[in-house]
Amino acid sequence: MKETTTIFGLRAIIEAIESGSSINKIYLQKGLRGSIYYELDKLIKTNKIATSTVPIEKLNRLSKNNNHQGAVAQISPVEFYDLETLINKTLEAQKTPFFLLLDQVSDVRNFGAIIRTAECTGVNGIIIQKNGSAPVNAETIKTSAGAAFKVPICKVDHIKDALFILHASNIKTVAATEKTDSSIYDVDFKQPIAVVMGSEFRGVNPSVLKMVDYKAKLPLLGEIASLNVSVACGIFLYEAVRQRM
Numbered sequence: 001m002k003e004t005t006t007i008f009g010l011r012a013i014i015e016a017i018e019s020g021s022s023i024n025k026i027y028l029q030k031g032l033r034g035s036i037y038y039e040l041d042k043l044i045k046t047n048k049i050a051t052s053t054v055p056i057e058k059l060n061r062l063s064k065n066n067n068h069q070g071a072v073a074q075i076s077p078v079e080f081y082d083l084e085t086l087i088n089k090t091l092e093a094q095k096t097p098f099f100l101l102l103d104q105v106s107d108v109r110n111f112g113a114i115i116r117t118a119e120c121t122g123v124n125g126i127i128i129q130k131n132g133s134a135p136v137n138a139e140t141i142k143t144s145a146g147a148a149f150k151v152p153i154c155k156v157d158h159i160k161d162a163l164f165i166l167h168a169s170n171i172k173t174v175a176a177t178e179k180t181d182s183s184i185y186d187v188d189f190k191q192p193i194a195v196v197m198g199s200e201f202r203g204v205n206p207s208v209l210k211m212v213d214y215k216a217k218l219p220l221l222g223e224i225a226s227l228n229v230s231v232a233c234g235i236f237l238y239e240a241v242r243q244r245m
Contacts, residue, residue, distance in 0.1 A: 005075040008059075008068035010036045017043045022076040024135035025050045029059055029070035040071065048157055050131050076136045083127060083154040083162060087169050090124045097171050098240060099125050099194035103159045103204050104132040105229055110200065111136075112143025113230040119147035121237040127154045127162045127194075159196070163211045166194050173212040175204045176236055178226065180215035187216050189240035197233045 007016055013026060014036070026044060030053045044051055062072040090097050100123050105111055111134035118126055133155075134140060141148045156162045163173055174187050175196040187193075196212055198204035209215065218227065218235055227235075 005077070006062060006072060007075065008063040008066055008072045010040050010069045010071050013071055013073045014040050014043060016073060016075060017047060017049070022078070022080050023049050024074045024076050024137060025052060026071065026073045027052050027054050027059060027062060029054070029056050032070045037070075048130050050135075074135065074137065077138065077141060078136050078148055078153065081125065081152040081154045083125070083156060083165055086125045086152050086154060087165065087171070091169070095124065096190070096244070097169070097192040097194070098123055098244075099127060099166065099171065100233070100237070101127045101159055101162055101173070101194055101196045102129075102133065103196060103208055104129055104199040105197065106132065106134050107200055108134045108137065108140045109143050110134070110228070110230045112140045112148070114197070114233050115140070115144040115151055115153075116147045117230070117234045117237055119144075119151045121241050123151060123237065125152040125154055127156060127159070129159050130155050130157055132199075159205070159208050160211060162194075163208065167213075172214065174214040174216055174236075175209055175212040176217070176232055177204050177209060177215050178217050179203075179209065180217055182214065182216050184216040184218055184236060184239055187214050187239075189243045193240070195233070195236050195240070197229055197236070200229050 007013060017023065026049055028051055059068050059072050100118050115126060136148055136153060166173055171192040171194055173194045173196055196204055196208065218232060
């Protein structure tokens with residue numbers, strides 16, 4: 001398994017971005033100044049790369065006390081796909097499209113478990129948002145049992161961007177949410193469809209809920225009000241498999 005690559009130093013990170021490397025996140029020391037930093041900052045904003053301002057002690061740990069110049073970046077061990085290209089490829093293969101959107105699922109273990117289930121259920125691609133989503137790192141890949149190398153993963157600026165593209169390709173969308181009276185068992189998963197799962201703490205974003213074609217909930221017969229997102233996702237994906245078999 002290819003481990004997540006950590007690079008450090010302002011110029012090295014600039015070169016990585018300009019070469020098209022898939023960067024999970026950049027950690028920056030507070031108060032950075034200078035022309036090279038401003039060059040990096042411009043690239044970060046242009047490419048909408050996730051960043052975090054951290055104490056110098058964390059940068060020292062991440063870089064193993066090498067000369068990090070106040071900046072450390074983690075490069076993803078997998079390459080990301082372009083969503084429109086992936087949809088066209090799926091349609092050309094005469095497959096009924098089956099996609100999964102994760103609206104800022106942030107826990108790497110949940111993310112890895114979801115990727116594993118997606119691979120087992122024949123999902124054509126997973127779509128995540130550039131900011132606020134769990135990174136594809138070594139822990140994600142380990143939890144996915146290597147499925148992260150098998151299921152195409154797309155990054156978009158915002159989940160709503162993906163919804164526009166899916167709708168333009170006549171792919172219906174269904175969001176998992178308790179804010180509906182409709183059941184998962186009322187949804188037709190045999191048609192071209194994309195399942196939208198929300199974050200661990202707030203579920204699917206209200207602005208995203210307004211855009212989907214269907215909303216569906218799982219029957220909860222106990223006293224606890226919700227399921228773990230990876231478990232709920234598995235139920236949705238396997239309902240699609242059941243209907244399509």
